[in-house]
Amino acid sequence: xxxxxxxxxxxxxxxxxxxxxxxxxxxxxxxxxxxxxxxxxxxxxxxxxxxxxxxxxxxxxxxxxxxxxxxxxxxxxxxxxxxxxxxxxxxxxxxxxxxxxxxxxxxxxxxxxxxxxxxxxxxxxxxxxxxxxxxxxxxxxxxxxxxxxxxxxxxxxxxxxxxxxxxxxxxxxxxxxxxxxxxxxxxxxxxxxxxxxxxxxxxxxxxxxxxxxxxxxxxxxxxxxxxxxxxxxxxxxxxxxxxxxxxxxxxxxxxxxxxxxxxxxxxxxxxxxxxxxxxxxxxxxxxxxxxxxxxxxxxxxxxxxxxxxxxxxxxxxxxxxxxxxxxxxxxxxxxxxxxxxxxxxxxxxxxxxxxxxxxxxxxxxxxxxxxxxxxxxxxxxxxxx
Ligand code: NIG
Ligand code: FE
Numbered sequence: 001x002x003x004x005x006x007x008x009x010x011x012x013x014x015x016x017x018x019x020x021x022x023x024x025x026x027x028x029x030x031x032x033x034x035x036x037x038x039x040x041x042x043x044x045x046x047x048x049x050x051x052x053x054x055x056x057x058x059x060x061x062x063x064x065x066x067x068x069x070x071x072x073x074x075x076x077x078x079x080x081x082x083x084x085x086x087x088x089x090x091x092x093x094x095x096x097x098x099x100x101x102x103x104x105x106x107x108x109x110x111x112x113x114x115x116x117x118x119x120x121x122x123x124x125x126x127x128x129x130x131x132x133x134x135x136x137x138x139x140x141x142x143x144x145x146x147x148x149x150x151x152x153x154x155x156x157x158x159x160x161x162x163x164x165x166x167x168x169x170x171x172x173x174x175x176x177x178x179x180x181x182x183x184x185x186x187x188x189x190x191x192x193x194x195x196x197x198x199x200x201x202x203x204x205x206x207x208x209x210x211x212x213x214x215x216x217x218x219x220x221x222x223x224x225x226x227x228x229x230x231x232x233x234x235x236x237x238x239x240x241x242x243x244x245x246x247x248x249x250x251x252x253x254x255x256x257x258x259x260x261x262x263x264x265x266x267x268x269x270x271x272x273x274x275x276x277x278x279x280x281x282x283x284x285x286x287x288x289x290x291x292x293x294x295x296x297x298x299x300x301x302x303x304x305x306x307x308x309x310x311x312x313x314x315x316x317x318x319x320x321x322x323x324x325x326x327x328x329x330x331x332x333x334x335x336x337x338x339x340x341x342x343x344x345x346x347x348x349x350x351x352x353x354x355x356x357x358x359x360x361x362x363x364x365x366x367x368x369x370x371x372x373x374x375x376x377x378x379x380x381x382x383x384x385x
Contacts, residue, residue, distance in 0.1 A: 006325050006363065014045060016353035016382035024347045038384075043376050044363055046328070047345050048117025048354030050335035051309050053245050053266050055155075055300035057104045057138045058125045060091030062301045075275050075303060076227065079199050085125065085159040088301050092125035092135060100138035101145070107299060108142060110307040115356025115375040117385075119148060120296075120339055122193055124155030128163070129179050132156045136188035147378070147385035149354075151339050153221060154183045157194035157201050157209045172205035176212035184216035191242060191340070192216075195223040196232045203235055210239045219340050225250040226271070237261040243294065243338040248277055252285040259289035264338040267322075267330065268298035269315035270306035283320055293322070294338040295330035310375075313367040324364045355379035 013030040015023035023031055065078050065087070078084050092100065104121075111119060121139035126132035132154065139152045156175040164171035183189040192213035196206040200223075210220045219242045224232025226246035233254025236244035244250070244258060245266035258265060265286055272280065286293055295316045298304035306312065309331055316322040316330060336345025344352045357376040360366060365374065378385045 006328060008363065012045065014347065014353070014355065016379070019353055019381035019383075021347060021349050021351050021353045024349060040357055040376075043357040044360055045347070046115065046356045046358065046363070046366075047332045047347055047351075048356050048378060048380065049115045049309055049331045050118040050339065050341075050345055051111055051116050051296050051299070051331070052120050052243070052294050052335040052338040053268060053296035053298050054119055054121055055124060055298070056107055056119065056121045057100050057123075057135050058088050058092050058301055059095035059100060059103065060088060060301065061305070062087060065302065066305075076199055079159075084302055086162070088125045089127050089131075089159070089161060093128070093131045097134050097138050097141070100135065101141050104138065104142060105145060107307055108146060108148065111297070111299075111309060112146060112148060112378065112385075113375060114308060114310045114373055115358065115378055116309055117148060117354035117356065117378055117380055118151065118336075118339070118341070118344060120151045120153060122153045122155040122158075123183075123189075124158030124193070124195075127156065127159060127161035129182060132179050133183060133186065133188060136183060140188060147380040147383075149344075151190045151341070152188060153191040153193040154180060154189035154218075155193040155195070155223075156180065156183075157206065159195070159200060168201065169205060172201055172208055176209050180209065180212045180218075181216055184218055189218060191219045191221055193221045193223065196230055196235065197223065197226060198228045198230065203231055206232075206235060207239075210235075210241075214239070221245060221266075221338070225254070233258055236263050242340045245296075245298075246271065247281045248272060248279045250282065252282060255282060255285040255291050256289045259286075259291035262292075264292045264294050264334055266294045266296055266335075266338050267316060267320060268296055268304060269312055269319045270304040271298045272319060273315060274304050274306075280320055283322065292334045292337060293326055293330050294334040295322070295327055296335065296338075308371075310366060310373065311370065314370050317367045324367050327367050328363060353379060353382040
């Protein structure tokens with residue numbers, strides 16, 4: 001199958017054994033069955049959707065800031081005034097681990113109802129050793145409560161906490177030398193992320209955190225070039241990052257370097273819409289260089305209070321002009337690549353049998369409708385979920 005093609009099979013069938021796909025293809029070719037058979041009655045079957053960039057675990061919410069922005073304040077102004085990420089940090093530090101889990105579950109449920117089976121969850125609202133680990137533990141607890149795979153990313157380099165006000169470099173060093181090795185040794189982080197931006201961390205500070213990740217054997221990803229072109233895409237490529245995310249202002253050279261390094265571009269149209277950004281990622285450069293594109297909710301309380309990955313399929317197409325195939329690959333195959341997961345995102349024998357079933361006539365409808373939820377059900381590791 002070509003990388004930009006969906007490889008649709010009409011009148012198909014899927015068989016599972018021990019949680020893996022044992023057969024996928026035309027129904028006529030299904031081996032004589034030995035187990036339970038479900039008639040999907042014409043539903044389209046996709047790989048379970050993968051939401052590869054979320055900040056799902058946090059305390060409180062920021063609807064008050066939403067109102068301030070409606071009255072004219074900018075995201076950067078609110079952040080510089082001690083609101084923004086720091087206001088969620090305060091609420092997250094105050095919350096117990098149980099309270100964080102309890103607050104995250106309804107948000108997770110909204111994603112699962114649409115056919116999501118794998119979710120990435122970042123820390124980054126604790127900004128202290130104790131609170132970052134608490135956030136990661138809460139994320140790790142979610143699969144105990146729901147049929148879902150969770151992949152975690154340590155995003156301690158998200159903002160400078162008040163204890164380090166005016167000492168950004170010291171905090172970045174604390175992240176690299178204390179928080180990161182501890183999260184790694186406790187097995188709480190699958191990857192390391194950072195916010196490389198004018199209102200967050202510099203290229204050098206980000207590189208220091210990435211070096212520490214490398215020492216701990218963890219892959220990296222990056223919030224890159226969201227508000228300014230700070231060279232984040234090229235830095236992500238230099239470290240062989242799994243992904244560079246946002247990329248509204250990444251330059252073509254950085255994108256070419258990413259394509260070469262195999263770094264996936266994770267597009268987050270919910271943040272673009274919420275912040276009413278007028279800069280869009282350079283999709284033409286991504287296509288021209290063969291840089292793979294994923295799509296995600298960026299579910300977070302500030303710049304992207306988005307609880308629908310299907311809505312991102314629509315926004316990816318309408319705002320960023322992705323094709324239907326690009327959008328659908330962006331929440332399946334390429335989302336898996338953005339997380340370094342080789343066992344899902346594609347319907348092939350031997351892959352995890354995570355499926356999403358939809359009542360649509362054509363897969364294009366998954367991108368076409370704004371709102372509504374055609375998901376009929378999910379299969380998680382071969383079992384109805
Ligand atoms: O992905 N860009 C930085 N981090 C988040 C926003 C975090 C927040 O505003 O709480 C993002 O957009
Ligand atoms: Fe984000």
